[in-house]
Amino acid sequence: MTDKKKITLIYVGVAVISLMILGMSFFLTTLKKEKRDNSPPATDVGKENVDELAVLGGDIELERQDGSKARISDLHDKVWLAVQYYESCPMCAARNTNFLLEVYKQFRSEDDFVVVCLSVDPEADTKEKLLDVRDRLKADKKNWWFLKGEQKMLWDYMTDVMFFTGIRERFEEVEIAAKGRWAHDMGIHLYRGDTLVHKWHEGLPPEQLAAEVREALGKLGNPAPEEPKP
Numbered sequence: 001m002t003d004k005k006k007i008t009l010i011y012v013g014v015a016v017i018s019l020m021i022l023g024m025s026f027f028l029t030t031l032k033k034e035k036r037d038n039s040p041p042a043t044d045v046g047k048e049n050v051d052e053l054a055v056l057g058g059d060i061e062l063e064r065q066d067g068s069k070a071r072i073s074d075l076h077d078k079v080w081l082a083v084q085y086y087e088s089c090p091m092c093a094a095r096n097t098n099f100l101l102e103v104y105k106q107f108r109s110e111d112d113f114v115v116v117c118l119s120v121d122p123e124a125d126t127k128e129k130l131l132d133v134r135d136r137l138k139a140d141k142k143n144w145w146f147l148k149g150e151q152k153m154l155w156d157y158m159t160d161v162m163f164f165t166g167i168r169e170r171f172e173e174v175e176i177a178a179k180g181r182w183a184h185d186m187g188i189h190l191y192r193g194d195t196l197v198h199k200w201h202e203g204l205p206p207e208q209l210a211a212e213v214r215e216a217l218g219k220l221g222n223p224a225p226e227e228p229k230p
Contacts (some may be wrong), residue, residue, distance in 0.1 A: 053163075056194040060157045062118075065130035065146040075191065078114050079216040081209075082189040084164055085117035085146070087129045089180035092117075100188075101137055102206045107213060108140060112220055115144045118158060120167050120184050122148035162189065163196065192216045 059073045081100065085092045100115055107113040119125040130146040137144065148154070158164040164185040170176050190198040190212055198212055 053196045053199060056161055056191075056196070058157070058161050060149065060153070060161075062147040062149040062154070064141070065127060065134055066141055067127055070145065070147060073194075075114060075116070076193045077220075078112050078191075078193070079110075079213060079220055080114040080116050080191050081213070082116045082118060082162065082191060084120050084158065084167070084184045084186070086119055086121035086180065086182060086184075087125050087133060088121070089182065089184075091179055091186060095186065096133075096137065099206055101139075103210050103213065104139065104144065106210050107217075108143060110143070110217065112217060113143055113213065115139070117144075117146045118154065119146065119148035120151075120155070120158075120182050122151050122154065163199070164189075190216060192220055 056072065059071055061069055061071050064070050081103070083092075083095070083100065085096070096117070104115050119130075125146070125148050130148075134141065134144060134146065155167055159166055164187070167182055167184045170179065170181055170183055186201075188200050188204065188209065189196055190200075190209070197216060200209070
């Protein structure tokens with residue numbers, strides 16, 4: 001074999017190996033992206049309680065279920081629970097009815113306590129729908145807020161400022177029927193003023209959340225109702 005042929009074979013071999021490496025790199029990158037894009041929303045976030053996780057770094061003006069305007073900064077003297085929500089989500093309905101409502105009933109008379117549901121589908125969540133949900137929950141408008149705003153602006157605020165995980169649209173009809181159109185963070189955030197003090201997955205026992213709300217109200221400087229006796 002001539003030297004020229006040897007050199008040619010070496011270059012061809014190097015080229016083939018390089019293409020194999022590039023192909024594998026592209027495959028792994030695509031696989032990671034698909035896994036990230038298709039991953040379920042965070043429903044198991046923050047199992048461990050950590051005091052004062054973050055401080056809200058911005059403000060936003062939104063619309064309440066009755067059409068009145070509200071800003072997140074209006075809650076800076078409150079203890080408040082924040083969740084992502086949309087009216088047609090069956091999982092949100094179950095969480096609000098079976099979980100948040102149970103905790104809300106213990107503190108509904110507290111002027112410094114608010115439940116905040118932030119709409120991930122503001123165009124579909126009309127004023128009439130949100131008022132109907134509030135009425136079915138028998139919640140008081142002064143301390144159970146359904147808030148909505150321009151979709152991208154609110155999505156960005158929830159992920160960038162409030163540390164909710166990203167939202168994605170579902171396309172499989174069976175999955176939509178079971179879980180709703182939008183896959184979103186089902187976690188619950190507890191704020192004391194502008195400070196995020198706890199972030200939990202959806203399975204947190206109501207009695208544990210109620211205890212944390214009670215403690216946060218105490219730190220706010222106002223006595224909270226005593227824990228109900230069994």
